[in-house]
Amino acid sequence: MQIIRDEKIGGIMMIPLFSQYQINRCNIKNCKEKPTTICIHKQADFGLCENHYQEGVKLGSMKLELEFD
Numbered sequence: 036m037q038i039i040r041d042e043k044i045g046g047i048m049m050i051p052l053f054s055q056y057q058i059n060r061c062n063i064k065n066c067k068e069k070p071t072t073i074c075i076h077k078q079a080d081f082g083l084c085e086n087h088y089q090e091g092v093k094l095g096s097m098k099l100e101l102e103f104d
Contacts, residue, residue: 036074036075036076037074037075037076038072038073038074038075039052039072039073039074039075040071040072040073040088046071049070049071049073052073053070053073053082056073056075056080056082058070058073058080058081058082059082059104060082060084060104061082061083061084061087062081062082062083062101062102062103063083063084063087063099063100063101063102064100064101064102065102066084066087068084068085068086068087069084070082070083070084071083071084071085071088072084072085072088079101079103081099081101081103
């Protein structure tokens with residue numbers, strides 16, 4: 036999986052990428068927060084909010100339940 040993040044400029048450089056990948060929210064089930072991270076996976080591209088990204092970093096891995104609009 037490839038992770039795309041902008042940690043240096045506060046996320047401003049991510050706006051065109053969110054549009055390109057058609058990501059408008061965190062895709063974790065029942066989460067409606069703004070995305071800060073794009074995850075590119077062979078099965079699906081999805082967004083993560085900062086809380087879910089940090090949770091995955093802390094745990095080292097996550098079982099994801101995704102939903103798409």
